[in-house]
Amino acid sequence: MEATLRARAPEVTDAEVTSLYETMLAEWSDLSDRIAHQTRIKWTTHHGRQPDGLSWGQIQERAKYQAELEIRGKYLDPITEEIVASQEDQEDDLYQQTLRTPGQWRETPGHVHVSLETQDLVKDLWEEESATFWMYAEALIEHLKFTGQRLPHTRAGESYEEVTQMLREAEAAYIPYQPRV
Structure with a gap:
């Protein structure tokens, strides 16, 4: 997460990185709990009983993973897309300069x-x-x-x-x- 932020804006402060990390971590925790709870209800309805310890652990692990994907998608994917677009712009600038400048080819x-x-x-x-x-x-x-x-x-x-x-x-x-x- 820090590397992504610094790739977009090297001047980002440690406090800003920490703040975003804490926000993401709190949202991830809430989201994974909600997903696990919803999955547990569906599991219980489907099986007619509460999940055993192993099943509950698997439900929680899947919920954590899904929550991580969603939180990364919400916070980091837009930054990554911005970085990629910026790099493509720089490549296009190099391309244009190479074509425009005599001898640069x-x-x-x-x-x-x-x-x-x-x-x-x-x-x-x-x-x-x-x-x-x-x-x-x-x-x-x-x-x-x-x-x-x-x-x-x-x-x-x-x-x-x-x-x-x-x-x-x-x-x-x-x-x-x-x-x-």
């Missing part, structure tokens, strides 16, 4: 969302090339589409040689990730 090709149309075009034009070449080709084609520039559609096309040369240069400068040990 070469620096951060992984930030580009590649359409199926672009994937097919790259495979058609450069099917014999390496995966690294394709990575740059897809990023460059998306950049060209985004900025309204001419795309190569065939190997005989005017822009094919120019784009291929740009991609060969990017591939030659590529430095694979080396983990630090």
Whole structure:
């Protein structure tokens, strides 16, 4: 719970975390008691007798679990959805920046969302090339589409040689990730 709160707002105070935790814990306790009581009534009606110790323990455990899910859903799910939406906005900003900025396709090709149309075009034009070449080709084609520039559609096309040369240069400068040990 604390990690979720701090992920949304790192400036949240310990007092705020504690307050929310106590609120959630109190609601969880009340809700699990209500669920257990309702389940006990249904169990008794169904079986015609009060549950034995083992059955009552199982009813209580299920009630606690169900109450936990409901309380998490009430308090934490909206925060998690907000965090995910914020992260998606940041990713979209990176994507837009990569497409908008000249040469950025070469620096951060992984930030580009590649359409199926672009994937097919790259495979058609450069099917014999390496995966690294394709990575740059897809990023460059998306950049060209985004900025309204001419795309190569065939190997005989005017822009094919120019784009291929740009991609060969990017591939030659590529430095694979080396983990630090």
